[in-house]
Amino acid sequence: MAAKPKLWYFCGRGRMESIRWLLAAAGVEFEEEFIETREHYEKLKKDGCLLFGQVPLVEIDGMMLTQTRAILSYLAAKYNLYGKDLKERVRIDMYTDGILDLMLMIALAAFQPPGEKEEKDAAIVKKAQARYFPVFEKILKDHGEDFLVGNKFSWADVQLLEAILMVEELDAPVLSDFPLLKAFKTRISNIPTIKKFLQPGSQRKPPPDSRYVEVVRTVLQF
Numbered sequence: 001m002a003a004k005p006k007l008w009y010f011c012g013r014g015r016m017e018s019i020r021w022l023l024a025a026a027g028v029e030f031e032e033e034f035i036e037t038r039e040h041y042e043k044l045k046k047d048g049c050l051l052f053g054q055v056p057l058v059e060i061d062g063m064m065l066t067q068t069r070a071i072l073s074y075l076a077a078k079y080n081l082y083g084k085d086l087k088e089r090v091r092i093d094m095y096t097d098g099i100l101d102l103m104l105m106i107a108l109a110a111f112q113p114p115g116e117k118e119e120k121d122a123a124i125v126k127k128a129q130a131r132y133f134p135v136f137e138k139i140l141k142d143h144g145e146d147f148l149v150g151n152k153f154s155w156a157d158v159q160l161l162e163a164i165l166m167v168e169e170l171d172a173p174v175l176s177d178f179p180l181l182k183a184f185k186t187r188i189s190n191i192p193t194i195k196k197f198l199q200p201g202s203q204r205k206p207p208p209d210s211r212y213v214e215v216v217r218t219v220l221q222f
Helices: 014-025 038-046 068-078 086-109 114-143 155-170 179-189 192-197 210-220
Strands: 006-009 031-034 057-060 063-066
Touching (some): 006 014, 014 068, 014 086, 014 155, 014 192, 057 068, 063 068, 068 086, 068 155, 086 114, 086 155, 114 155, 155 179
Parallel strands (some): 006 031
Antiparallel strands (some): 006 057
16 A cells, blocks of 8 residues: 655645645545754755755655645646646646735735735735636636536646635635636535545644744744
8 A cells, every 4th residue: 555645844834735735635645744843844954855945845656745836736647637638737737827826925925914914915805806716707607617627627626716715714705706716616615525625623724823924934044
């Protein structure tokens, strides 16, 4: 029996959360080791595990993988969530790259001072409503299928749902003007592996709090 994938990261979302989501969507169990001290982080670097001195780090199939995008692409291909051909794959890449831009804005906002964070969050919600969600509403309308690419569940669907839920944490009714996205959210949330991941007690991480921010700042020294 193959070993479970092992993930090294902080005990929080950050750049690892999309990796957790994709593994969970594929129905793959994984182990986690949380980095909580500078010493732990330095040991991983000293041992040569961090190619560019950065996490996330994922051990899978006898490899130690770094760089979020590379890890996600490998997992999507390995677990058949990357389209049926090159044309579908490039579409999945376009959609996930755009979604990642939005998600990165949300992740970085956690490190802003409290007053500035509220302003940043409000700006992110406006940008999601004006720039990102209209794009995906149109994609769903033009495509006419249950999924973003082809007629099969893919990495793009997983990542869009993750992003929607992140923005809803900032503004619950954010999808009120996007009926197709609302239906998409319900549909994808009810896929068995996703539904399981959304239940309490799963390895899905909560929004970043002050403890998470403190640990990241301490370990990375910024």
